[in-house]
Amino acid sequence: MPGDLVTANDSSPRVIAYGLEATMINGLIAGEAAVVRTAMLRACAEQHVSINDVVAGARSVVITHPRDNAEVVRALLGSIDVSGAVKVSPVATPSVTLAVHYNGPDLDYVARQCGLTSQEVVTLHSGAKYVVEFCGFSPGFAYLTGLPAVLHLPRRATPRPRVPRGAVAIAAQYSAVYPRESPGGWHLLGVTDHELWNMARDQPATLTPGTIVSFEQIV
Amino acid sequence: MTLIIERAGLTTVQDYGRPGWAHLGVPHSGAVDRGSFLLANRLAGNEHSAAMLETSGGLSLRASVAVTVVITGADTDAYVNDQPLAHCKATLVHPGDAIRINRVLDGMRCYVAFTGGVHGLAQLNSLSHDSLSEIVPMPLTAGGEITLGTADRLATSLDVPIVPRRSPRLRLHVGPHHSLLTPEQRHGLATQQWITAQDSNRIGVRLTSSALRRNEFPELLSLPLVRGAVQLTPGGELVVMLADHPTTGGYPVVGVLASDAVDDIAQRPSGTPVVFGW
Numbered sequence A: 001m002p003g004d005l006v007t008a009n010d011s012s013p014r015v016i017a018y019g020l021e022a023t024m025i026n027g028l029i030a031g032e033a034a035v036v037r038t039a040m041l042r043a044c045a046e047q048h049v050s051i052n053d054v055v056a057g058a059r060s061v062v063i064t065h066p067r068d069n070a071e072v073v074r075a076l077l078g079s080i081d082v083s084g085a086v087k088v089s090p091v092a093t094p095s096v097t098l099a100v101h102y103n104g105p106d107l108d109y110v111a112r113q114c115g116l117t118s119q120e121v122v123t124l125h126s127g128a129k130y131v132v133e134f135c136g137f138s139p140g141f142a143y144l145t146g147l148p149a150v151l152h153l154p155r156r157a158t159p160r161p162r163v164p165r166g167a168v169a170i171a172a173q174y175s176a177v178y179p180r181e182s183p184g185g186w187h188l189l190g191v192t193d194h195e196l197w198n199m200a201r202d203q204p205a206t207l208t209p210g211t212i213v214s215f216e217q218i219v
Numbered sequence B: 001m002t003l004i005i006e007r008a009g010l011t012t013v014q015d016y017g018r019p020g021w022a023h024l025g026v027p028h029s030g031a032v033d034r035g036s037f038l039l040a041n042r043l044a045g046n047e048h049s050a051a052m053l054e055t056s057g058g059l060s061l062r063a064s065v066a067v068t069v070v071i072t073g074a075d076t077d078a079y080v081n082d083q084p085l086a087h088c089k090a091t092l093v094h095p096g097d098a099i100r101i102n103r104v105l106d107g108m109r110c111y112v113a114f115t116g117g118v119h120g121l122a123q124l125n126s127l128s129h130d131s132l133s134e135i136v137p138m139p140l141t142a143g144g145e146i147t148l149g150t151a152d153r154l155a156t157s158l159d160v161p162i163v164p165r166r167s168p169r170l171r172l173h174v175g176p177h178h179s180l181l182t183p184e185q186r187h188g189l190a191t192q193q194w195i196t197a198q199d200s201n202r203i204g205v206r207l208t209s210s211a212l213r214r215n216e217f218p219e220l221l222s223l224p225l226v227r228g229a230v231q232l233t234p235g236g237e238l239v240v241m242l243a244d245h246p247t248t249g250g251y252p253v254v255g256v257l258a259s260d261a262v263d264d265i266a267q268r269p270s271g272t273p274v275v276f277g278w
Helices: A032-046 A067-079 A107-114 A118-127 B034-044 B183-191 B259-266
Strands: A014-017 A022-026 A053-056 A061-064 A095-101 A130-135 A142-145 A160-163 A167-171 A174-177 A182-184 A187-192 A212-217 B002-007 B011-014 B052-055 B057-063 B067-080 B091-093 B098-114 B145-148 B170-173 B194-196 B204-208 B229-232 B238-241 B253-257
Touching (some): A022 A067, A032 A067, B034 B052, B253 B259
Parallel strands (some): A095 A212
Antiparallel strands (some): A053 A061, A167 A187, B011 B052
């Protein structure tokens, strides 16, 4: 289920073995995982290092690779200047604005819990700039960092068996949009008509690691 | 070049999976027992990643043309018409013949490859049925057809069939949360008698034990999962990630199995003992 809570990790990046066919860098800070992922893809292409997948998590990146490439992948990961990597060219970063009907069933609950009015919740949520930290849970489901701290709430005690496609939601420090109907435990603020996942497109996911996201209220 | 599906049973189309999409939340998927899958394609004279059927039984097909079939993986109760269909043998099937895979014996799934491979319209570059994301490029239903490619290499047979081996001790390799475990917990993982649980599937194998110990690990940030990752649940059970595993998860990964050990554990029916070692 999405919505893992934040716990303090030790902060300096470390490269560690993840079995024989994967290597991981963890201890990254928010926003770094997507950048490290891009840097690693570039480094492996330039050095002709054969890898399978480069997957961002929250504060971590895992590279799966043939067993024989463990050493070289480890060395490449260790050589990435994480702090420098964040200064990526803004031109190369995709951005998207999603139009939202803020009519979700949890809007009033979130407002009460945060000591705000519903409109204040909407103003805060749609006024923030978000970045896709990583994807998971289901195809095209992106974990967006940038949610204002006042809106950080634990997940619902009981997940809903059915969350509609396009539902715009929040939990812990993340916001997200459900790409398809599924069960879910996040707080639902509204819904967007934007199709976030379509395998018939060249780029099936609208929200990929590193994408900058804004929400716009439909009035 | 087609086969008519008379009964699909517990069958999916699988190839070598869907690499390159995990960063978007798409599981790798593909054959659960990669060793048996690769062997089937080798014997059938196919490319190593050619699509085939992965079945746990209840499958009945009728050939509309002559095809060569090879079965690997778990031993099966299988027939061509009334004749037993031998394991790891290239068997020529004539037009009108019925291929039946009734059930698997002492295992979880077998692989049914056809010379030329199963063809269809791929989704995200793969024909694999992904049970977690419900990506199903080729649903199999009674009355439907399976299209095969043309064979350009000869099939071969083994004199002695290879069936999944069951190692007495599966080696755990160090994973991301190794350092969270106390020496007693590491020792416990390797000395406890684990049992494969009933609800194991293409996503994972759940392992339980008569001496489960709850643990108090902090809730973790989501991290990417890999095939073979062994997650420890708060209740003390283990879940081994198989082909359709979610791309990220929040439980501690206490060890990682090598690829051949994943094949091994995935073929163990529920109630089978499992012993790990470091």
